[in-house]
Amino acid sequence: MAKSPANSVSEHPANAPRLWVDEPLAAGATIDLPAHATRHVAALRLRDGNAVTLFDGQGGEWSAELLRVGRDRASARLLAWHDRERESPLTITLALGISSGDRMDVAIQKATELGVNVVRPIASMRSVVRLKEDRAERRIAHWRGVAIAACEQCGRNRVPVIEPVLPVLEFVALPTAGARILLSPEADKSLKDFVPTTALTLLIGAEGGLTPEEHADALRYGFVGMRFGPRVLRTETAPIAALAAIQAAWGDCSG
Secondary structure, three states: OOOOOHHHHOOOOOOOOEEEOOOOOOOOOEEEOOHHHHHHHHHOOOOOOOEEEEEOOEOOEEEEEEEOOOOOOOEEEEEEEEOOOOOOOOEEEEEEEOOOOOHHHHHHHHHHHOOOOEEEEEEOOOOOOOOOHHHHHHHHHHHHHHHHHHHHHHOOOEOOEEOOOEEHHHHHOOOOOOEEEEEOOOOOOOHHHOOOOOEEEEEEOOOOOOOHHHHHHHHHOOOEEEOOOOOOOOOOHHHHHHHHHHHHHHOOOOO
């Protein structure tokens, strides 16, 4: 990928709208924006010549200007590449029980903003939502769109990976790097009892929580229970609260 110096377009505004594109980018190239980006451009009422920032989710971002903005299509000319990263020093996998309504969307959106690298949707015996294979694939694509939109908003240039759905018992048996933490209101330990780490997996159940058997299996495979305060948190609240605390203690705000 050809990249031009980051200081070649000094006038590019820092608050230019950010758009994700899934194709090779090179300085001077003109690309047609994908459908979701075109809709974003239309919603913001942007016009030819307006500045935007493009990123492909693999790191770094591009200054660009819009060309040929129409009702249902738009293109952009790439100006300069910027080696900017806004990633957490932590590598975090969030294993989250599949929840109903828009709870899963909210949790993935906020987890993306809070620096999660991987989201693994988990099917537990108490999950309200049951996804067959074809529907699961559509939901994975939808959740990836949620993560992309969150990256556009929060400034991240790397899109979290949304993994395929796995049952709890299959997931906990997988090897993972770093600490393995199970959020549980019955746990004896709190965050202050854990040794800081640069990599962790955080397992959180859906609305009904994990069954005793699933809980026991997680502990048997090396997960350690962590209690997060005296109140029982909703499934969409728990990852937000836990990730914010972990980032404050070990990651973004620890220095």
